[in-house]
Amino acid sequence: MRSHGKGANRTILDCLFRRNGGRKSGFSAAAGAAGAGSLLRGARLRGSGAVPLAADKKGLEIVTTASSADHPTRRDFLYVATGAVASVGAAATVWPLVSQMNPDASTVAAGAPIEVDLTPIAEGQDIKVFWRGKPIYISHRTKKQIEEARAVSVSSLPDPQSDEARVKPGHDQWLVVVGICTHLGCIPIAHEGQYDGFFCPCHGSVYDTSGRIRQGPAPTNLAVPPYTFVSDTKIQIG
Amino acid sequence: MSGPSDFQPTNPALKWIERRLPIMGLMHSSFVAYPTPRNLNYWWTFGAILSFMLVVQILTGVILAMHYTPHADMAFKSVELIVRDVNYGWLLRNIHASGASMFFFAVYIHMFRGLYYGSYKEPREVLWILGVIIYLLMMATGFMGYVLPWGQMSFWGATVITNLFSAVPYFGESIVTLLWGGYAVGNPTLNRFFSLHYLLPFVIAGVVVLHIWALHVAGQNNPAGVEAKTEKDTVPFTPYATMKDMFGVSCFLLFFAWFIFYMPNYLGDAENYIPANPAVTPAHIVPEWYYLPFYAILRSIPNKLAGVVAMFGAILILAFLPWLDSAKTRSSKYRPLAKQFFWMFVVVCIGLGYLGAQPPEGIYVIVGRILTFLYFAYFLILLPLLARIEKPRPVPNSIADDVLAKTGGKPAPMVSTVIALMVAGGLLLGGAESARAAEGSTKPPAQKWSFSGPFGKFDRGAMQRGLKVYKEVCASCHGLSFVAFRNLAEAGGPGYSVAQAQAFASEYKVKDGPNDQGEMFERPGRPADYFPSPFPNEQAARAANGGAFPPDLSLITKARSYSRGFPMFLIDFFTQYQEQGPDYVTALLQGYEDKPPAGFNLPEGSFYNTYFPGHAIKMPKPLSDGQVTYDDGSPATVAQYAKDVTHFLMWAAEPHMEARKQLGLQVFVFLILLTVLLYFTKKKVWANAH
Incomplete structure (x- = not known):
């Protein structure tokens, strides 16, 4: 196309701002028509530069009407406008087709906060509850476990975070963490590993009694879900 | 597909690929340089429209399959959850469901076009037969897709159609058992239909490739029916x-969008909003409109095997068309007799479609037999005969001559074509619609609803009052199991706040569990919970209600309908009237008579209702004046209660109706703009060729 006329290489701005429409010959106007019409078929054709010169081949360029030769600006604007509107439509159509993949309303509603009663959990024990499809570990830590968690120097940790920042003030014995290994999503086993915390059997990540990563491939500490103490013996997760 | 291409990319990377896999050359020669006759009219755009529809159906179908559960106990509910909970689920479902009808609508035009212009004649026989195969595959796919929502029509349609194979001598019963995977239509049937419904569209796509290949080898036929000879012809x-x-697709989209956004249930059957029940067959089993002509042929033949053979024969006979019609002239334009008989044949087909929806009794059977005879006579007697006796008019020497002869004459106006198509389609649909007539009942008066029409919106006050009526009266017997408390606070709903919905939910006791002790327990409702049903199961409900089963009200306004009759159903298409359900429910609630009319034998334990089909209803008069107290000063009358609760139930049946109509308006503004632009673009592009 490049060799045949300006039609195919015009930009939108060219089309909008060119004032002198009359200078084009009948031939290039017809070639422009064939080329710009195919603009709508996508950049592939323009890129390959092989739009057939239909009018040219068929010897039809003479048929070009006076009006189209006189007002190429208006015609180009038409092509660009049509292409733009069609593209907007195509883009708008993609939205619902992608949006439907997000969690549906019932899933979102089922992800509402849950309340957990802590009274049955004895010191040194832990339970697993599910919130939003994820296992949440609630550990009732012993004095020893808390001390272990606080004895370590924070700056030496791979993901430095103090134990105080991972529990609620005044409720030091309760550790609430999302039981999903931050490496690749397996569920670590509680009370295992050399730090008395969690051990992930998949790839050997070891977490301490505060759920912090101490050894292995996991990059960060076990996540603490949003939760609050409704009373001393009841928490709300979410 | 049309021989070696001289296409050569300039980009080195593309050149590298092209040398190893000449796919760009193939695309270029097939869809860019491919010579197409200059004189094609708009009937030829239906090929592109069909390709477009196939893509739309596959795309929406694959997406719907992500959310659908093919299990007899869950299929119906999963479809409802798609519509209610999945983002834009209602849109995708409407597109897919009415898309099936649009697909058939377009294929029928495509087929009649081929018939009229002799597109099946030498050298396009294989092209035509591939088309017949695609049509058969489409029918199978459409049928199995219709089974998936697992409503009453799905279930009984599956039963009736699979039973067609029981007509096969000796092996019939075994074949049917094989198809079902059980002793009756059931979960295995649904599962395999889902699997095949997913598979067949891709088979169709494959055959479409062959169809286009064959088309590009033989070249397109054209209205003049003469082959392209020189470059001037193409x-x-x-x-x-x-x-x-x-431009054609864009016009078609306007038509399509009318169904998607404004008349989504116009083509469907209200009965299919009732979950499948193997114990009760609906009063009228009617297939989807696109099968009706063949259904009419099936029923016209009094012998079971002969009927099935005739029905399949009516489709398969199309494959033999190239040899049945041996006339040399292709286009009916130049065949004065064939042209007239063609239109008569179209009328016969539409007539058969109309009859397919009527009850098989009286005059309908006789007319059905006549039309069935005429259908076959067209292919077996008329076309062979015409080829011998008809004297065709001279055809133009070339396509270019045909175009030149036409210049100066007006091009066929698209608008009148579209209207003609709509009317023809409407007539067929009307046939389907009138079959839903509830016999022995009075037509409910049409009410004014704030939610009707293209700009319809729900009335929040009416919905809140209606919810009160439901809670205080209806809920003692009827469930509302697809509606969750959270829905009450959603946009387009009764307009409660999240806190209000939460408070409303906490007034209910919801069964949950098991707890740590393994026991079920009751707790206050949460927004995510659904309205609890008053009875634990159907048996309990029947035991408590004198043997009758109070239906769940979630979908009642969509699951009930009545016949509008001719010509109202046609007018309804344009006025977007689709409130048969609400009209019926309101009328029913007010339609109780203390004394049945003289001569009416009211069964024990039933009550007389003017609008109930058969008039004998098991539900006692539910509403009386003053029964529910309104806080907003609305009259505490039965009429007001009935209207309010129906208003609420309409929302319960379609919680996204406001969103549907709003998006519809935006889509229409956009589509009209696009269509106008495409029209002028097309005109400019073609200015050189005419």
């Missing part, structure tokens, strides 16, 4: 045909 596919096709 124009390159791009931009000429592509622009014209895009």
Whole structure:
């Protein structure tokens, strides 16, 4: 196309701002028509530069009407406008087709906060509850476990975070963490590993009694879900 | 597909690929340089429209399959959850469901076009037969897709159609058992239908490739029916045909969108909003409109095997068309007799479609037999005969001559074509619609609803009052199991706040569990919970209600309908009237008579209702004046209660109705703009060729 006329290489701005429409010959106007019409078929054709010169081949360029030769600006604007509107439509159509993949309303509603009663959990024990499809570990830590968690120097940790920042003030014995290994999503086993915390059997990540990563491939500490103490013996997760 | 291409990319990377896999050359020669006759009219755009529809159906179908559960106990509910909970689920479902009808609508035009212009004649026989195969595959796919929502029509349609195979001598019963995977239509049937419904569209796509290949080898037929001889007879596919096709698709989209956004249930059957019940067959089993002509042929033949053979024969006979019609002239334009008989044949087909929806009794059976005879006579007697006796008019020497002869004459106006199509389609649909007539009942008066029409919105006050009526009266017997408390606070709903919905939910006791002790327990409702049903199961409900089963009200306004009759159903298409359900429910609630009319034998334990089909209803008069207290000063009358609770139930049946109509308006503004632009673009592009 490049060799045949300006039609195919015009930009939108060219089309909008060119004032002198009359200078084009009948031939290039017809070639422009064939080329710009195919603009709508996508950049592939323009890129390959092989739009057939239909009018040219068929010897039809003479048929070009006076009006189209006189007002190429208006015609180009038409092509660009049509292409733009069609593209907007195509883009708008993609939205619902992608949006439907997000969690549906019932899933979102089922992800509402849950309340957990802590009274049955004895010191040194832990339970697993599910919130939003994820296992949440609630550990009732012993004095020893808390001390272990606080004895370590924070700056030496791979993901430095103090134990105080991972529990609620005044409720030091309760550790609430999302039981999903931050490496690749397996569920670590509680009370295992050399730090008395969690051990992930998949790839050997070891977490301490505060759920912090101490050894292995996991990059960060076990996540603490949003939760609050409704009373001393009841928490709300979410 | 049309021989070696001289296409050569300039980009080195593309050149590298092209040398190893000449795919760009293939695309270029097939869809860019491909010579297409200059004189094609708009009937030829239906090929592109069909390709477009196939893509739409596959795309929406694959997406719907992500959310659908093919299990007899869950299929119906999963479809409802798609519509209610999945983002834009209602849109995708409407597109897919009415898309099936649009697909058939377009294929029928495509087929009649081929018939009229002799597109099946030498050298296009294989092209035509591939088309017949695609049509058969489409029918199978459409049928199995209709089974998936697992409503009453799904279930009984599956039963009736699979039973067709029981007509096969000796092996019939075994074949049917094989198809079902059980002793009756059931979960295995649903599962395999889902699997095949997913598979067949891709088979169709494969055969479509062959169909286009064959088309590009033989070249397109055209209205003149003479082959393209010189370059003057053709124009390159791009931009000429592509622009014209895009304009055609855009016009078709306008028609399509009318169904998607404004009349989504016009083509469906209200009965299919009732979950499948193997114990009760609906009063009228009617297939989807696109099968009706063949259904009429099936019923016209009094012998079971002969009926099934005739029905399949009516489709398969199309494959033999190239040899049945041996006339040399292709286009009916130049065949004065064939042209008239063609239109008569169209009328016969529409007539059969109309009859397929009527009850098989009286005059309908006789007319059905006559039309069935005429259908076969057209192919077996008339076409062979015409080829021998008809004297065709001279055809033009070339396509270019045909075009020149036409210049100066007016091009066929698209608008009148579209209207003619709509009317013809409407007539067929009307046939389907009138079959839903509830016999022995009075037509409910049409009410004014704030939610009707293209700009319809729900009335929040009416919905809140209606919810109160439901809670205080209806809920003692009827469930509302697809509606969750959270829905009460959603946009387009009764307009409660999240806190209000939460408070409303906490007034209910919801069964949950098991707890740590393994026991079920009751707790206050949460927004995510659904309205609890008053009875634990159907047996308990029947035991408590004198043997009758109070239906769940979640979908009642969509699951009930009545016949509007001719010509109202046609007018309804344009006025977007689709409130048969609400009209019926309101009328029913007010339609109780203390004393049945003289001569009416009211069964024990029933009550007389003017609007109930058969008049004997098991539900006692539910509402009386003053029964529910309104806080907003609305009259505490039965009429007001009935209207309010129906208003609420309409929302319960379609919680996204407001969103549907709003998006519809935006889509229409956009589509009209696009269509106008495409029209002028197409005109400019074609200015050189005419």
